[in-house]
Amino acid sequence: MASNPHELRVYDSVLGLLSSEENPTPLVRLHRVVPFRHAKIYAKLEWYNPFGAVKDRVAANLVRDAEERGTLAPGNKLVEATSGNTGLGLAMIGNAKGYPLRTPLSAAIPLEKRTVLRFFGTDVQELDDSLCPAPGAPEGAIATARETAKQPGFVLLDQYTNEANPDAHFRTTGPEIWRQTEGKITHFVAGLGTCGTITGNGRFLKSKNPAVKVLGVYPEDGHDIPGVRSKRQLAQTKLYFPQEYNGEVEVTNREAFDLCLRLNREESVIAGPSSGMALAGALKLVPDEPGVIAVVIFPDNIFKYASSVCRHFPQMCPALAGGMPGEAAGAAPSRNEQLMDEMIENLKNPYDSVAVTDLARELNGADGPKPLVVDVRPAEQFADLHIPGAVNLPQSELSQRKGELPPDRNAPIVMVCGIGKFSKPTTLYLKSLGYRNVRSLKGGINEWVRKQQPTAPAVAAKVN
Ligand SMILES: Cc1ncc(COP(=O)(O)O)c(C=O)c1O
Incomplete structure (x- = not known):
């Protein structure tokens, strides 16, 4: 050696x-x-x-x-x-x-x-x-x-x-x-x-x-x-x-x-x-x-x-950039991708999203029936901090656990995640299930905490 x-x-x-x-x-x-x-x-x-x-x-x-x-x-x-x-x-x-x-x-x-x-x-x-x-x-x-x-x-x-x-x-x-x-x-x-x-x-x-x-x-x-x-x-x-x-x-x-x-x-x-x-x-x-x-x-x-x-370099990945069958592959996103991006972008419209202050008012019962808050973050994050009364249906489990959603397709529902990104596709998912009154919380739980809205457990209790 x-x-x-x-x-x-x-x-x-x-x-x-x-x-x-x-x-x-x-x-x-x-x-x-x-x-x-x-x-x-x-x-x-x-x-x-x-x-x-x-x-x-x-x-x-x-x-x-x-x-x-x-x-x-x-x-x-x-x-x-x-x-x-x-x-x-x-x-x-x-x-x-x-x-x-x-x-x-x-x-x-x-x-x-x-x-x-x-x-x-x-x-x-x-x-x-x-x-x-x-x-x-x-x-x-x-x-x-x-x-x-x-x-x-x-x-x-x-x-x-x-x-x-x-x-x-x-x-x-x-x-x-x-x-x-x-x-x-x-x-x-x-x-x-x-x-x-x-x-x-x-x-x-x-x-x-x-x-x-x-x-x-x-x-x-x-x-x-x-x-x-x-x-x-x-x-x-x-x-x-x-x-x-x-x-x-x-x-x-x-x-x-x-x-x-x-x-x-x-x-x-x-x-x-x-x-x-x-x-x-x-x-x-x-x-x-x-x-x-x-x-x-x-x-x-x-x-x-x-x-x-x-x-x-989307042109290097024809499988992703190929678009609908029969469409030529190219550098531009496929029509399917454009449609999907557009749908997610459209969820920023005032009808499909809700601001923190508005949700807080609705949860106080000010505007009629209180919405059901569905938090789609992982269970540990939910346990750590969430909006009082929210239910936890993690995004990764949503399709298996859809039976836990309200049977009434008109029920008001607000989807919540960390920063308002992951809740958007889940809002779309619920719409695909027929829910007519589902929105996504703008800015997610981060924004909720930043605007000093109540949490469970309370933020002050957590800090101590
Ligand atoms: C791919 C890559 N580039 C650059 C860096 C930066 O190195 P450093 O964390 O020592 O500043 C990292 C660190 O994780 C890395 O993973």
Whole structure:
């Protein structure tokens, strides 16, 4: 056997594959998509980690750190809010070390990630949350994870606040890059999510050479790039230390997905959307000057993002863009899709939705018969907080449990979800069952709480 196992790449266990200074992920120079004459741009391909993403480093370090502190021990279960990659890494580290994982996550996370998490054995709790979990959202993934962590046996490692997240990069990614560039790196570029990557690498590289420029890239508001946060979302992130970075820039969805496509087609680099985003930012921020050596983190590869690809390049997914039988497939949405989008859009009309203040008045009996409030969120979220008197029929169970709806098709019904998104298709569903007087609550339970309407349990009681 070779003295250095990485020479032959023979390992005692899969955990031996985790990257380190001796076993770095590859650095690959980019040519065709880089318009520079002087500056050299290298991509660090993080899908060469054993479970497919940059977050494997973080998952391993969170677990190592908690074990060493004694906060995680055999018999414990892990709970972690995640936009996918941390969950995938933690699931596999957990499988290798005997810690089962539960992960509350947004139903907006790509189906590929949610399915593979389940395939890995994770207990996945899907929530009506935004793409990137927002600390403070009353029913978001992070709040749910914190609640679960109060149960005996559960341990929350919390990548959003835990210094072991940036420390993973201080211990591994940073030293790898320093060694791989022989100390010649001048610019480090990363997309911003929890900010563990930029903060840990930045601290390490600046400890070696304070002149290294540390640059962050973030997506536009309302973006469709899992794992990263817009400027507004970053304000809620504990590990975001802008004073430690030398520059930041915004990249649009279009720029990120277009460059992601070019990386795959022109460089044969199987980069995912956040890699396209990070590189698009690097091309804006890094100067084209002699001696410039920039390293850009490429967090994961394109294989997890088929559904995002279909959204951004519908012409590549004829099965979805094909429309009615006999219609030509094309880039435009099919007539069926247009009809469906239009129906959902039409539910915003004043007849099919109800504002918080109006529903509150109706529930006080001011305007005739009180409507039945049907809350379509998962049972745990309902138990946590709901409109007094509401019944819970989770969206995923609605068709099996339709017998629990009132027999009278004229009965007034209001559908409620977290933010008013999921209640709309369920309103349509009830209409398809013949209900004539069904509406959706605008802004969902979030808006109800924001407008300080009564809840069960009461919000003040919850806070205490
Ligand atoms: C695909 C992807 N890109 C970028 C990032 C951002 O990395 P960080 O959370 O270290 O800022 C993540 C983090 O989850 C990610 O999953």
